[in-house]
Amino acid sequence: MGTTPEDPTPKLSLEPPLTTMRRGIAGFAVDPHVGFVCVLHHDNEDGGSADIDVQSSGQHQFVYTVISTLDRSTVQSAEALCLVQLAGGLDLGAVVFPPDTLARLVKMELDDGDKASVEDLRSRVRLLAITVIEDNDGNDDPTKEVKSSPLPSSNDERDEKIAQSSAKIMTAVMNLPGLNGVTEDRVGAAMQLHANSNGNIDRLAFSELLDTLRRNTIEGGENAGGGNLKFRLTASLAKEDSNSPSTLVDFYASAFESIGLALRYKVKVTVSKDCLKGGMELDGMGKVIERFPAFRPVQELEEDASIMDGFIPSMFFKENSPDNDDKA
Numbered sequence: 001m002g003t004t005p006e007d008p009t010p011k012l013s014l015e016p017p018l019t020t021m022r023r024g025i026a027g028f029a030v031d032p033h034v035g036f037v038c039v040l041h042h043d044n045e046d047g048g049s050a051d052i053d054v055q056s057s058g059q060h061q062f063v064y065t066v067i068s069t070l071d072r073s074t075v076q077s078a079e080a081l082c083l084v085q086l087a088g089g090l091d092l093g094a095v096v097f098p099p100d101t102l103a104r105l106v107k108m109e110l111d112d113g114d115k116a117s118v119e120d121l122r123s124r125v126r127l128l129a130i131t132v133i134e135d136n137d138g139n140d141d142p143t144k145e146v147k148s149s150p151l152p153s154s155n156d157e158r159d160e161k162i163a164q165s166s167a168k169i170m171t172a173v174m175n176l177p178g179l180n181g182v183t184e185d186r187v188g189a190a191m192q193l194h195a196n197s198n199g200n201i202d203r204l205a206f207s208e209l210l211d212t213l214r215r216n217t218i219e220g221g222e223n224a225g226g227g228n229l230k231f232r233l234t235a236s237l238a239k240e241d242s243n244s245p246s247t248l249v250d251f252y253a254s255a256f257e258s259i260g261l262a263l264r265y266k267v268k269v270t271v272s273k274d275c276l277k278g279g280m281e282l283d284g285m286g287k288v289i290e291r292f293p294a295f296r297p298v299q300e301l302e303e304d305a306s307i308m309d310g311f312i313p314s315m316f317f318k319e320n321s322p323d324n325d326d327k328a
Helices: 078-087 101-110 156-173 184-194 203-219 255-265 285-291 298-314
Strands: 020-022 025-031 035-042 051-053 061-068 125-134 229-237 247-253 269-271 281-283
Touching: 020 025, 025 061, 025 078, 025 255, 025 298, 035 078, 035 269, 061 078, 061 255, 061 285, 078 255, 078 298, 101 125, 101 229, 101 247, 101 255, 125 255, 156 184, 156 203, 184 203, 229 255, 247 255, 255 269, 281 285
Parallel strands: 125 269
Antiparallel strands: 020 051, 025 035, 035 061, 061 281, 125 229, 229 247
């Protein structure tokens, strides 16, 4: 995907001509102007096969959302690498996309409505649907409502402890995936959210602090929020009492988290018709290729992953050491 030093020409997915496309998440691309994007297919049909015929008489419409602004020529950010791997069925991005992401998002939405810990919720939550809706700028738009937790009570001693520790925390996290643009001010603000009453950060608080910093880094870049698109997720939450019915929980997540969860749990992303405006809509696969020459459909990423999946294990089960000719 993108360019290589040996061959600066973008790798186009046109040989052989593209005939089918995956519903929901169609594929990914790197773009020199906006970065790493996910292309989504708008589908009015319910059910049916997983793929669509892009050469059929019907007009297929697509939208795109920016995941990372760092990937202007090649896939290099932790977020982009994580989604490309997930698209191929390889769930390897535990650092930037932890296994408890879904449970953590549900916990944040429940706030004090459920006293269970994130670890307890992991076995009780199930992702049901992801819908992409229009993100209006109006203050009366209910989709703009953001649930925020109150800041912990602070004092001069706590603030001084946080100020003294922020530089050390920044040094510890600045080289982690997805945090190369972090600043000491952002670290300090995140510590105010997650430090205890004494200004200290334990292991759980440190994990939450990393998540806050990554969210700010991803959403703070140019077009990183996905333009006019907003992701609404629906999950079911089973009660601790197995005889009680499950409840539905609706919440919102970033483009990266939403696409990642869709790939991890194999949930289709549905694009509402209202999203087909605002400059991010693409009418037909020809427009997708024209706008993103380095576009790669999900099917190709799955094929690449299957080849790699078969190659890696073989490297550990060679009966003999490689000959000198093999070492070249």
